[in-house]
Amino acid sequence: MHTHKGIPVSPGIAIAPAFVLDPDRLRVSRRPVPEKRVPAELKALEDALAASIAEVEELRRGTEDILGAELAKIFSFHLGMLADPHLTGQFRHAIERDHVNAAYAVYAVLKRLADTFLNHKDRYFRERVSDIYDLQRRILGHLTGGVDGGLASIEHPCVLIARDLTPSQTAALDKSKVRALATDYGGRTSHTAILAHALGIPAIVGLEDATRRINTGDPLIVDGHRGFLVADPDAAQLLEYRQEIEHIQDLATQRRALRDLPAQTRDGTDIELHGNIEFPTEIAEALDNGAQGIGLYRTEFLYLASDHEPSEDEQYEAYRQAIRNLDGKPLTIRTLDLGADKLTHSGLAGEDHDERNPFLGCRSIRLCLQNLPMFKTQLRAILRASAEGPVRIMFPLISQIMELRQAKMVLGDVREDLEEEGVAVAANIPVGMMIEVPSAALQARSFADEVDFFSIGTNDLIQYTLAVDRGNERIASLYSAAHPALIGLLKEVIRTADRTDTTVSLCGEMAGQPEFTMLLLGLGLRRFSMTPPAIPEVKSVIRAVSVEQCRRLARKVAGLDTDREVLNYLRDELGRIMPDAFDGRSIGY
Ligand code: PEP
Ligand code: MG
Numbered sequence: 001m002h003t004h005k006g007i008p009v010s011p012g013i014a015i016a017p018a019f020v021l022d023p024d025r026l027r028v029s030r031r032p033v034p035e036k037r038v039p040a041e042l043k044a045l046e047d048a049l050a051a052s053i054a055e056v057e058e059l060r061r062g063t064e065d066i067l068g069a070e071l072a073k074i075f076s077f078h079l080g081m082l083a084d085p086h087l088t089g090q091f092r093h094a095i096e097r098d099h100v101n102a103a104y105a106v107y108a109v110l111k112r113l114a115d116t117f118l119n120h121k122d123r124y125f126r127e128r129v130s131d132i133y134d135l136q137r138r139i140l141g142h143l144t145g146g147v148d149g150g151l152a153s154i155e156h157p158c159v160l161i162a163r164d165l166t167p168s169q170t171a172a173l174d175k176s177k178v179r180a181l182a183t184d185y186g187g188r189t190s191h192t193a194i195l196a197h198a199l200g201i202p203a204i205v206g207l208e209d210a211t212r213r214i215n216t217g218d219p220l221i222v223d224g225h226r227g228f229l230v231a232d233p234d235a236a237q238l239l240e241y242r243q244e245i246e247h248i249q250d251l252a253t254q255r256r257a258l259r260d261l262p263a264q265t266r267d268g269t270d271i272e273l274h275g276n277i278e279f280p281t282e283i284a285e286a287l288d289n290g291a292q293g294i295g296l297y298r299t300e301f302l303y304l305a306s307d308h309e310p311s312e313d314e315q316y317e318a319y320r321q322a323i324r325n326l327d328g329k330p331l332t333i334r335t336l337d338l339g340a341d342k343l344t345h346s347g348l349a350g351e352d353h354d355e356r357n358p359f360l361g362c363r364s365i366r367l368c369l370q371n372l373p374m375f376k377t378q379l380r381a382i383l384r385a386s387a388e389g390p391v392r393i394m395f396p397l398i399s400q401i402m403e404l405r406q407a408k409m410v411l412g413d414v415r416e417d418l419e420e421e422g423v424a425v426a427a428n429i430p431v432g433m434m435i436e437v438p439s440a441a442l443q444a445r446s447f448a449d450e451v452d453f454f455s456i457g458t459n460d461l462i463q464y465t466l467a468v469d470r471g472n473e474r475i476a477s478l479y480s481a482a483h484p485a486l487i488g489l490l491k492e493v494i495r496t497a498d499r500t501d502t503t504v505s506l507c508g509e510m511a512g513q514p515e516f517t518m519l520l521l522g523l524g525l526r527r528f529s530m531t532p533p534a535i536p537e538v539k540s541v542i543r544a545v546s547v548e549q550c551r552r553l554a555r556k557v558a559g560l561d562t563d564r565e566v567l568n569y570l571r572d573e574l575g576r577i578m579p580d581a582f583d584g585r586s587i588g589y
Helices: 035-067 069-082 085-098 102-118 123-127 129-144 167-171 191-199 235-258 280-288 300-304 312-326 365-369 372-386 401-420 438-442 444-448 458-466 473-478 484-499 514-522 532-544 547-558 563-577
Strands: 002-005 007-010 013-020 158-162 178-183 203-205 219-223 228-231 272-277 294-298 331-334 391-395 431-435 453-456 503-506 527-530
Touching: 007 191, 013 178, 013 235, 035 069, 035 085, 035 102, 035 129, 035 167, 069 129, 069 191, 069 312, 085 102, 102 123, 102 129, 123 129, 158 219, 167 191, 178 191, 178 219, 191 203, 203 219, 219 235, 235 532, 272 280, 272 532, 280 312, 280 532, 294 312, 294 527, 300 312, 312 331, 312 372, 365 372, 365 401, 372 391, 372 401, 391 401, 391 453, 401 431, 401 444, 431 438, 431 444, 438 444, 438 458, 438 484, 444 453, 444 484, 453 484, 458 484, 484 503, 484 547, 484 563, 514 532, 514 547, 514 563, 527 532, 532 563, 547 563
Parallel strands: 013 158, 158 178, 178 203, 272 294, 272 527, 294 331, 331 391, 391 431, 431 453, 453 503, 503 527
Antiparallel strands: 002 228, 007 203, 013 219, 219 228
16 A cells, blocks of 8 residues: 555545556657658648647537636647647648658657757746647547547546646546546646546646556545545555545535525524635535635636636626626635746746745735736726626735735726726725735734725745745645644734724635634634535534634633644544544545
8 A cells, every 4th residue: 555645636535446648658650751742741731730620629619618718718728839830830841841741740840849848947838748748649649540648548437647637638538437637747726737626526636656656457545635645555544435435425415404504603603604716617516515605716717727818808707707606695806816836827927937936926916016907907807897796805915004005006096997987886895805924914903994804814824924835745744724823813813803893704725624613713703715615514513513612612722832732622622522523634625
């Protein structure tokens, strides 16, 4: 039995044998072509290009129907390459000048391009290598009649293991056969991750060498909640995970029963539970889980899934769709949180892909304030959409009062412009900020005078408070929401919000982890926003406890010195209150 740890990007558990996608690249032989055969090779090339364009267009349309227009844009790179006269000119040139077969011309030109991209200093180009190989495979498939990489040969349910999967491969996966996927490469915001999550396929990326260590047929467990890939599991582990699958299925049944029950403590305090989303298409799932609104819409995914900067109209359409899907429930739109690990594919003006310390660099609101046309475009789209239903605007990564004032000033300017143009905009739009930098938490009293609401982003607040990179595997054990320093900051922010009548919510992953629910209630939190599948679990904890009981628990936690002690205590308490429902693990991630 071996356990490999990767980055969990799509939750769920699967137990199935491995199918390792042939990692060896294609090899195509070079055939000399006599002069008189050159036109026939050129004609074969044109036919293959046209067939590839039609195929990718078809995939794009299919993806758009199922997953929406934003996700479908990931095929723009392929279509752009196929339509690029410089690239297709190189294929023709090789056939005419070198007298080689069309298949070899395509193979060699794209291989050269992939090698150049692979060695590029810019990560955007390095990440496109798999797209180039995808395109190569597709065109060659039409030229040589079937050199598909093996996905078509999957016959039985499996865990798909690959170096990397291209967007088109991921979008075309047959869910009845591919129960989960695990890749050597990729990060949280890679296209594969975005698509796997949207398709509901459990997935782990960033495993580094899974294709080398695992063979087709090896029995596997994929734990998409925690990022574990277990090879050759023993009987005890299989039993444990089978029980967990049953547990998750039971939770899904309970979820339906819980959906319409109020999130109310035993002593009658109402708690608001909202969902976090990346795409408007996720709203249905959030509502299905009982979300009372969307507390965090990560709009940067609109940019991440696109190969160009989305226009004002494209953004307006996405926000309008989200508002309509919510049918009167509130939508908190967070302005762009790009930069650091969330880089666009087109490289926006001001977005430096090679910053030395990107999490402390020009990310998020800083990037927007240095790129006003982009920021204003988004704010215009949000304000226009606000006429359609209840919207709240939230600025991320605020670390200074002046930054917030500047952002609000830009918002005011955009509103004035729209009003002058006679465009309808909602009159009173609540404006808030994320509290995810210690300076903002420590200055919450001053910020409270300037905003309508706070949303505490613990994912970043933990990394900045503890100086622990949230994405670095080697120090993952130091990254803890149970650290007393973090809990101290949360306590102060919630207390300040309470005293100043500022609405406060918490939208980091901690909000969806049931072991923290009682502590957060005890600290005075009354609004949570979380990954939608976690809502029912958190709701059942809320319904099982009283506020007084949670306050006592929070007082006890205040006397503990280490995150270990805190976590053990919280898990013990949760186990005491709900012995049957939980095993101390969260179903969200
Ligand atoms: C956070 O930092 O807690 C947060 C919710 O934002 P993100 O995870 O998008 O950085
Ligand atoms: Mg954040």
